[in-house]
Amino acid sequence: MSDLDWISVGHVDDLPEGRVKTVTARTTSICLVHFDGQWAAMDNHCPHQKGPLGEGSIEKGVDDKCWIRCPWHGWDFDPLTGAPPGGHEDTGQKLFDVEIRDGEIFVGLEPEPPRTRTVTDVMVDTMTNWGLQSVFGMVGHSNLGLAESIRLAVGDGKLKYYGIRHEGAAAFAISAYGKLTGEPAAALTIAGPGATNLLTGMWDAKVDRAPVLALTGQVQTQVFGPGAFQDIDLKSAFQAVSAFSQPVLSSSNHAELTSLAMKNALIHQDVAHLIFPDDVQTLPSEQPAALPEGRVAAATVRPGAAEIAQAAEMLSAAERPMIVVGHGAVHAMDAVKALAEKIGAPVVTTFKAKGLMPDDHPLGAGVLGRSGTPIASWFMNEADVLLALGASFSNHTGIARKENIIQVDYDRMQLGKFHGVKLPVWGEIGAFCDAVLPAVSKPAGAPDLVAENAERWAIWRAEKAARLAETGSGLHSFAIFEALGQIAPEDAIFAVDVGNNTYSFGRYLETKGHQRVLMSGYLGSIGYGFPAAMGAWAATQDKDAFKGRKVISISGDGGFGQYPMEFTTAVKYGMDITHILLHNGELGKISKEQRSGEWPVWETSLVNPSFAAFARLCGGHGHKVTGADDIDAAITQALAHNGPALVEFMTDAELV
Structure with missing residues (x-):
């Protein structure tokens, strides 16, 4: 017994005669027994359905003998030997050595073997290789193997983890993270209700084009389908809301599956979902984690020369141009401001883009629409050309159907989505602004819209103060x-x-x-x-x-x-x-x-x-x-x- 690791699990006063208790030595769950003046320690998991014997009781059976009774389904075991009365298993529970030293209880365990690398270790390492840094979630019974891999990554400084009180909050948190950074954070949940609690926040991410990663536990593969506890079809549940939703199976290429999830979130700015059956999470794996190198191309798409020339002609001829900035222009605002300053165009934003053009900028004209300012409405009504950059023409924004509208967007489906525009331009916002900037000029005699913007702000601030x-x-x-x-x-x-x-x-x-x-x-x-x-x-x-x-x-x-x-x-x-x-x-x-x-x-x-x-x-x-x-x-x-x-x-x- 000298080669055992002796681990304290409590004091003799903690457990009265005739009682059992669950204790933990390292990570081993043990049923500690005090019976007939003796102490015993055995495997805490009933072989039937892993019920915790330490939460059971010692009861007298019909044979007048005392047994530990499993609290889940009543299976019996000898309190000191762990042997069953017969009819359940051929062998009884595994026993551990016990020593009492000055009233303290020690359990002897075999030295801990090196940890076996698992499927979820491979997948979490792949996630961090792709740049995942934060996980919001709730640890539970159907994600414990995955949670252990996340815990180890947190310990190694590769991840940060935030345990939330409701999975819906985790979903909103990672949606906001994606909107702010353009990169995904992850949400961890159990099967069933934990996973479905994510759905509202996942829809928020999807419709606002935020990259997120949902990591949901699932019941064991052997009970898929027949209606086991918390067994629902998560792939179908997430099908409409996700760009990528796949179960993690024992036969999967786990590193590649994770890479595809991360790539879908990043490239499509959308929801990626991985489903982790309980029994697959801890399977051993020697597969190396995947790397993102060579998997993602640069995102810059330069508009065509004809569209640039026509846009430059329209803007240079406009005496009262106005720029409408949507959230799609979030990463191009330096280029947008340079263009606005050259042609003297007021810049209004959609509500989602509020702050991208600050109100303290000489050309900042506030928010357009139901949540907006009369300044923005004034300039829209007076404009002779509207340049819409990364804006979706939502009815809440209320962009007027002017004759001369130039709409620029990286998503071709957004161009002229609700009605035709004079010039739809496919391309990245910054690339458009950089390309058109040298070719535009302000017409001679055009009104000073900077001064006009200051006047409109003065009127609005007086109105606000009066309120x-x-x-x-x-x-x-x-x-x-x-x-x-x-x-x-x-x-x-x-x-x-x-x-x-x-x-x-x-x-x-x-x-x-x-x-x-x-x-x-x-x-x-x-x-x-x-x-x-x-x-x-x-x-x-x-x-x-x-x-x-x-x-x-x-x-x-x-x-x-x-x-x-x-x-x-x-x-x-x-x-x-x-x-x-x-x-x-x-x-x-x-x-x-x-x-x-x-x-x-x-x-x-x-x-x-x-x-x-x-x-x-x-x-x-x-x-x-x-x-x-x-x-x-x-x-x-x-x-x-x-x-x-x-x-x-x-x-x-x-x-x-």
Whole structure:
């Protein structure tokens, strides 16, 4: 016994006579027994369905003999030898040596053999080779082999892992991460409900073209189909939402399968999904991890010379050109600004692209559409040529059907999607701007749109200030977003929810510097804001371009109430997120829509706790604001807090 590893599993006082208990030595689960004045330790797994014997009891059988009874299905084993009474197995449970030393219980285990490399080790190594850096998820019974591979990668510094409280929050977090960085993070779930809880966030990623990787556990392959516990057809469940969805089988080329998942997420900016049956995860594998070298080409597509020449001619002839920037132009804004400055064109953005052209730029004209500014509407109505760059012509944006529209997009399906345009141009936005820049000029005698833009901003700012005179039962949203816009850092990342708070943010907050805004664009899912901020914060830990940037999330009380317990996730991992919560006690946007449609207002009121107190109970910073004089100080204090902070503003649902 001298060559055994002796591991302490407790004290004799921990387990009374006649009882059993589950203990763990290293990672071995053991049923510890105290019976008839003796101690025994045996394999904790019942051979029937792996039931935990240590959660069972010692009971007297019909033969008057005492047995350990498995809590799941009642199989019996001798308390000291582990032998069955007969009829179940030919051999009993494996026994381990036990020693009592000064009242401390030691179990002897064979020295731990070298760890056998597994299928999921190969796949996780391939993921990290392709650049995966963060995983959000929940560890559970059908993903434990995969979770172990992720744990080892975290220990080696290859990955970061964030354990969430609800898989839906993980989905929104990785969707936001993908929108911000253009690269995927991953979500880990169990089979069945864990996997299906991802679907809303996966749709958010798909329709907004964010790369994400879903890693879902699955039941063992031997019980596929007949309706085992948590057995659902995950490939079918994810078929519509994913660009790539495949089960991981024992016969798969595991490294290649992982490479294809990562490549689909990156190239298509879409959802990739891998399904991991429980029994396949721990199969041994000597296969090397795959590398991405030579697998991805450069993404630059230069428009044709004829299209460049025609676009240059149209822009050079325009006296009142205007540029509409969509989120598709996110990586080309330096080139867009250079073009705008050369032809003196105001630049408006879609709501999804808010912040890409800062409002403090002389040509920045704000957001166009339902969440926008009258400045943007003014210039659109007066424009003689519209240049739409990476914009989808959503009905929320409301781009006018002008005669002279140049639309540039990398996705050919977006060109003229809803109606014909004068000049559809297929190509990457930056390549288009670089190519057309030398060929454009501003017509002699064209109006000074920079000066006109400043005039329109002055008019709008006077209107906004006048709205502060409006009174009600709470704070005006303009006062909150005016202050936040002035105080927030120039490189802040905003994650916004949906509802009146979002419309007010789009309309009132003036962006500056190189701030970014993340939102649930086409899906418009309530609850997105705070989980998205977690994903954005993870990106600030992974990507040099975002390191040190402040993350600010915004929601109403309805939105925050979707995933409030994720505030404890932020506390656990020290996420430096400031949450701005507009609390009006109702689903204010829905009340507004009911009134607009001449419906009675019904079932939109909410019963809420004090969210500031909740934040403090969770271990973060929480402050409630009821008076306008406290707004600036409360925001400043929250932004200075190193960790999760929540400012609860008591607002009026009508003052938006």
